Amino acid sequence: MDRIRIRGGRPLSGEIAISGAKNAALPLMAAGLLTEERLILANVPRLEDIRTMTTLLAQHGLEVAPLDPERRRLAIGGLIRNTEAPYDIMRKMRASILVLGPLLARAGEARVSLPGGCAIGTRPVDLHLKGLEQMGAEIRLEGGYIAARVAGRLRGASIVFPSVSVGATENLLMAASLADGVTELSNAAREPEIEDLARCLNAMGARIGGIGTGHLTIEGVARLSGAEHSIMPDRIEAGTYACAAAVTGGEIVLRNARPDHLGAVVRTLGCSGVDVSETPEGMRVARRNALAGADVMTEPYPGFPTDLQAQFMAVMAVAEGASMITETIFENRFMHVPELNRMGARINVHGSSAIVRGVPELSGAPVMASDLRASVSLIVAGLAAHGETTVNRVYHLDRGYDRIEQKLAACGADIERIPG
Numbered sequence: 001m002d003r004i005r006i007r008g009g010r011p012l013s014g015e016i017a018i019s020g021a022k023n024a025a026l027p028l029m030a031a032g033l034l035t036e037e038r039l040i041l042a043n044v045p046r047l048e049d050i051r052t053m054t055t056l057l058a059q060h061g062l063e064v065a066p067l068d069p070e071r072r073r074l075a076i077g078g079l080i081r082n083t084e085a086p087y088d089i090m091r092k093m094r095a096s097i098l099v100l101g102p103l104l105a106r107a108g109e110a111r112v113s114l115p116g117g118c119a120i121g122t123r124p125v126d127l128h129l130k131g132l133e134q135m136g137a138e139i140r141l142e143g144g145y146i147a148a149r150v151a152g153r154l155r156g157a158s159i160v161f162p163s164v165s166v167g168a169t170e171n172l173l174m175a176a177s178l179a180d181g182v183t184e185l186s187n188a189a190r191e192p193e194i195e196d197l198a199r200c201l202n203a204m205g206a207r208i209g210g211i212g213t214g215h216l217t218i219e220g221v222a223r224l225s226g227a228e229h230s231i232m233p234d235r236i237e238a239g240t241y242a243c244a245a246a247v248t249g250g251e252i253v254l255r256n257a258r259p260d261h262l263g264a265v266v267r268t269l270g271c272s273g274v275d276v277s278e279t280p281e282g283m284r285v286a287r288r289n290a291l292a293g294a295d296v297m298t299e300p301y302p303g304f305p306t307d308l309q310a311q312f313m314a315v316m317a318v319a320e321g322a323s324m325i326t327e328t329i330f331e332n333r334f335m336h337v338p339e340l341n342r343m344g345a346r347i348n349v350h351g352s353s354a355i356v357r358g359v360p361e362l363s364g365a366p367v368m369a370s371d372l373r374a375s376v377s378l379i380v381a382g383l384a385a386h387g388e389t390t391v392n393r394v395y396h397l398d399r400g401y402d403r404i405e406q407k408l409a410a411c412g413a414d415i416e417r418i419p420g
């Protein structure tokens with residue numbers, strides 16, 4: 001299994017091009033199931049999760065063809081020949097559940113294994129299933145599979161989410177686009193990736209109103225057509241590199257990054273002494289003074305994203321003073337804490353909060369990646385640490401970061417992948 005070795009202590013300097021967003025690309029690929037025509041996606045990131053979604057769509061009968069050697073543009077099209085999503089693929093990635101709504105809307109049935117993914121909590125899919133039931137689907141759970149069917153077409157419904165879910169909003173948005181009648185989604189997630197999906201669906205002929213708000217209205221249509229859509233830049237990747245610049249005391253330009261998607265992160269970094277400014281090419285992140293501790297609570301968008309909590313904690317590990325980091329989205333998302341502590345951090349977890357007492361310096365150590373964002377937080381910490389850090393089990397990292405070691409090395413980091 002590959003490892004990543006970092007010799008820390010070098011400030012980052014230079015430019016990093018931000019790739020297309022993983023969390024936008026995955027639902028957009030699933031939207032390819034909603035039409036027989038070609039959906040062309042541009043700015044597709046090169047990630048393991050994209051390969052997993054490609055395999056999943058291919059076994060449903062779709063063709064996913066790269067349109068350039070770099071695989072930045074993909075054409076998705078073809079007929080649905082198989083409505084079963086097997087455990088072998090679903091266990092690798094929770095976002096595979098996003099095929100459920102489109103399969104049901106297009107084919108009237110689906111048999112989808114309960115998904116896997118990062119082990120950051122129980123992560124049920126009850127909100128997806130309840131919403132589809134309200135739209136007329138009959139759903140049974142049998143042998144680890146969700147067996148769903150609908151007589152005729154799904155029907156528009158008024159759905160009020162009891163709590164905010166990105167995936168459930170996306171699944172129901174896609175299903176409702178092909179339903180009979182109007183669907184209202186209240187307390188819907190407002191993440192920019194949902195806006196990206198809704199805009200692409202509208203380009204395919206869907207009638208979605210309220211885009212960017214927590215109340216979406218979808219007027220179902222009989223069929224959707226093909227379209228061409230460019231995937232938004234990855235705000236989590238941009239935020240991760242912003243943390244890397246902050247922790248090393250460097251200055252980098254993040255090309256294509258959208259500061260308006262990172263409001264809470266920009267404000268929090270600002271409170272810690274990090275300058276973040278908008279530039280014509282994206283955003284610039286620089287730190288010239290000492291880091292100061294800052295408190296953070298993760299929340300649905302536009303709050304501070306849970307997907308940047310671990311990286312921000314690595315920054316706070318070397319800040320002056322104490323910080324309190326509270327995780328409100330997932331119940332088991334502090335698995336990076338013992339690893340950061342092995343590098344000399346002083347972090348205590350009390351329930352859903354972590355108290356971080358800043359130390360002057362971290363020291364490199366062999367550490368173990370436990371999930372996608374935890375792994376990258378160890379890289380962020382390793383970039384600042386004195387000595388050598390080896391991050392094991394980097395397959396988690398390859399799920400979500402496009403050529404991370406090349407991007408960081410181009411900014412002066414001493415980082416390399418050791419094939420294993």
Ligand code: UD1
Binds near residue numbers: 129189
């Ligand atoms: C998406 C993102 C993930 C991010 C998360 C929260 C993708 C591919 N993944 O995941 O990177 O960390 O949003 O911003 O976009 N929940 C239920 N029942 C459900 C669905 C969710 O209880 O049916 C709970 C979850 O366990 C979790 C919370 O709701 O505690 C939020 O989850 P959700 O927004 O659905 O996350 P994902 O869509 O899985």
